[in-house]
Amino acid sequence: MADISLSPPLVVGYKKISDVTDDICRPMERWPGGTWWMAFAVAFSMLLLGAVAITYEIATGIGTWGLNPTVGWAMGITNFVFWIGIGHAGTLISAILFLFRQRWRTGVNRAAEAMTLFAVMCAGLFPIIHMGRPWFGYWIFPYPNFRGSLWMNFRSPLAWDAFAISTYFLISLTFWYVGLIPDLATVRDRAKPGFRKTIFSIFSLGWDGAYRTWNRYELVYLLLAGLATPLVVSVHTIVSWDFATAVIPGWHATIFPPYFVAGAIFSGMAMVLTLMIIARKVMGLEAYINLRHLDVMSKLIVLTGSIVGFSYMTEFFTAQYGNNMYEQFVFLNRAMGPFAWAYWTMVSCNVIIPQFLWFRKIRHSWTLVFIITIFVNIGMWFERFVIIVTSLHRDYLPSSWASYTPTSVEIAILIGSFGLFFTLFLIFCRLLPVIAIAEIKGVLKHGAHIEEAH
Amino acid sequence: MSQFQLMGIFDDEDGVKSAVRAAKEQGLRIVEVYTPYAIHGLERLLGLKRSRLSIVCLIAGALGAGLKLWFEIWASAIDWPINVGGKPWNSLPAFVPITFEVMVLFAGLFTVLALFMVTRLYPGKQAAIIHPQVTNDRFAVLIEESDASFDVDRVREMLKQHGAVEVTERLTAEVPA
Numbered sequence: 001m002a003d004i005s006l007s008p009p010l011v012v013g014y015k016k017i018s019d020v021t022d023d024i025c026r027p028m029e030r031w032p033g034g035t036w037w038m039a040f041a042v043a044f045s046m047l048l049l050g051a052v053a054i055t056y057e058i059a060t061g062i063g064t065w066g067l068n069p070t071v072g073w074a075m076g077i078t079n080f081v082f083w084i085g086i087g088h089a090g091t092l093i094s095a096i097l098f099l100f101r102q103r104w105r106t107g108v109n110r111a112a113e114a115m116t117l118f119a120v121m122c123a124g125l126f127p128i129i130h131m132g133r134p135w136f137g138y139w140i141f142p143y144p145n146f147r148g149s150l151w152m153n154f155r156s157p158l159a160w161d162a163f164a165i166s167t168y169f170l171i172s173l174t175f176w177y178v179g180l181i182p183d184l185a186t187v188r189d190r191a192k193p194g195f196r197k198t199i200f201s202i203f204s205l206g207w208d209g210a211y212r213t214w215n216r217y218e219l220v221y222l223l224l225a226g227l228a229t230p231l232v233v234s235v236h237t238i239v240s241w242d243f244a245t246a247v248i249p250g251w252h253a254t255i256f257p258p259y260f261v262a263g264a265i266f267s268g269m270a271m272v273l274t275l276m277i278i279a280r281k282v283m284g285l286e287a288y289i290n291l292r293h294l295d296v297m298s299k300l301i302v303l304t305g306s307i308v309g310f311s312y313m314t315e316f317f318t319a320q321y322g323n324n325m326y327e328q329f330v331f332l333n334r335a336m337g338p339f340a341w342a343y344w345t346m347v348s349c350n351v352i353i354p355q356f357l358w359f360r361k362i363r364h365s366w367t368l369v370f371i372i373t374i375f376v377n378i379g380m381w382f383e384r385f386v387i388i389v390t391s392l393h394r395d396y397l398p399s400s401w402a403s404y405t406p407t408s409v410e411i412a413i414l415i416g417s418f419g420l421f422f423t424l425f426l427i428f429c430r431l432l433p434v435i436a437i438a439e440i441k442g443v444l445k446h447g448a449h450i451e452e453a454h
Numbered sequence: 455m456s457q458f459q460l461m462g463i464f465d466d467e468d469g470v471k472s473a474v475r476a477a478k479e480q481g482l483r484i485v486e487v488y489t490p491y492a493i494h495g496l497e498r499l500l501g502l503k504r505s506r507l508s509i510v511c512l513i514a515g516a517l518g519a520g521l522k523l524w525f526e527i528w529a530s531a532i533d534w535p536i537n538v539g540g541k542p543w544n545s546l547p548a549f550v551p552i553t554f555e556v557m558v559l560f561a562g563l564f565t566v567l568a569l570f571m572v573t574r575l576y577p578g579k580q581a582a583i584i585h586p587q588v589t590n591d592r593f594a595v596l597i598e599e600s601d602a603s604f605d606v607d608r609v610r611e612m613l614k615q616h617g618a619v620e621v622t623e624r625l626t627a628e629v630p631a
Contacts, residue, residue, distance in 0.1 A: 157551075167558055174562055174563060203577070211488065211500065
């Protein structure tokens with residue numbers, strides 16, 4: 001075992017270039033095993049449950065949710081912010097770490113980007129089904145119409161959100177696809193003539209590995225990374241403005257953008273780890289996603305988790321120190337009111353439990369890190385729930401105070417969104433190379449000499 | 455007229471680099487190098503210029519931002535001004551987020567489209583595979599006979615010396631366009 005503290009190899013074991021191709025392509029070329037089918041059956045059933053619930057909700061009306069005039073946003077928006085946050089780690093890994101020349105990102109970037117796309121799809125679903133009349137959802141975009149033309153209000157953060165998320169989805173998709181092209185060509189050249197080869201030929205756009213193409217390709221990849229980096233920060237900033245521009249105590253805070261961005265990366269990194277810890281085992285990719293990834297990503301979780309914890313404290317302190325009784329009340333109500341259980345779940349999962357990752361022993365245990373990431377996923381869902389529901393349910397006028405309980409329809413839709421996410425991810429694992437083959441080949445020699453010395 | 459070419463097949467990036475360096479020193483014409491991944495530093499050895507695609511990115515971004523900002527001002531202040539919470543018709547700061555998003559969208563999409571255009575990548579194109587393993591684990595260096603001083607045996611020897619596992623001869627007529 002190589003020493004982690006030195007610059008360890010990115011790929012463990014003595015892999016030849018052709019081994020990389022074989023190892024990554026093999027799971028795509030054989031019929032999926034029993035584990036995959038079982039996972040797929042579960043995920044797809046969850047998706048179907050969600051589809052039934054959404055159909056019922058749209059056919060009947062938004063009254064099937066537990067919302068009331070006081071708590072007008074609850075689980076739907078919680079899920080939306082949760083899923084958007086999950087997506088952000090993918091872009092962090094693929095773009096920001098690329099610009100910082102973090103070579104270890106190569107092992108996980110493809111899967112993390114795929115996760116971004118699927119998470120944004122799940123997120124995009126919620127604002128649409130939250131509308132009373134989802135079939136008019138396109139009204140959020142300006143288009144010439146017979147009402148004037150009556151344009152939309154460009155001053156609204158909700159309109160910014162629609163633009164931010166559509167752009168985010170399209171740019172992430174482009175980035176992911178551009179990264180896939182050389183690997184699609186590799187798969188194409190391995191495939192036996194037939195339907196599969198034809199499909200891969202079409203999508204690999206006739207890639208032939210010419211260095212002149214590579215040279216331009218690398219530049220475009222860098223440009224896309226440079227564009228995606230401010231984009232990802234802007235997306236969650238705009239999501240946080242959905243709240244921060246409102247005058248609701250508990251929402252109206254300038255700390256929201258950095259706090260939301262850190263939280264997004266925190267939750268997303270946990271989700272990447274959750275998925276990759278399973279995928280490496282099931283797909284036999286232990287050499288490519290190894291202890292080094294576990295170590296670095298755990299450290300990122302500690303870092304972003306601590307930023308999130310610090311934000312909670314800052315928020316609380318500012319509210320109590322400021323002379324606004326409504327702000328003071330909202331935060332005391334969060335910690336001691338009827339939703340205290342949600343608040344303390346959030347604090348334990350997001351602030352306390354990730355601190356265990358300071359210990360190297362824990363950071364190097366696949367099982368323990370997996371358990372911690374599950375807690376972080378739960379905690380970050382509750383963070384959004386706490387921000388949204390506790391701020392709304394008791395605002396300025398005690399006469400309008402209310403409570404909120406999700407209905408079975410809302411819970412089914414939440415389960416459905418997880419179903420959609422996992423179904424898409426499982427299909428992705430079977431159809432496309434889950435690791436960037438060409439990029440791994442480029443870093444194969446990194447640290448190889450250190451391994452030899454041991 | 456068909457051109458005579460020598461193709462050296464390598465199984466290691468270091469061999470490719472040293473062969474390219476030697477070929478450049480001897481003044482040989484390298485038609486193209488085919489690699490399974492982007493070898494860093496090879497563009498300097500080959501003397502490739504930095505691509506101008508970053509200019510496309512800049513122009514597309516400026517175009518997107520400009521068009522969107524104009525549209526937002528035109529729609530909110532000129533075509534149909536609507537009073538929203540007493541905000542000014544032209545609420546420039548509030549127009550910034552969408553302007554930014556559209557700038558990124560234009561810059562990203564147009565740069566990738568430009569890449570596909572200059573590198574002639576399009577769906578349905580038949581890949582001109584120079585060697586069946588070039589997208590797996592082999593590197594191909596293609597050297598062309600440029601003048602009468604081209605000595606086939608010497609070039610072949612040079613490629614072998616730098617670690618070519620295989621050297622083949624070909625005529626350009628065979629090279630798929």
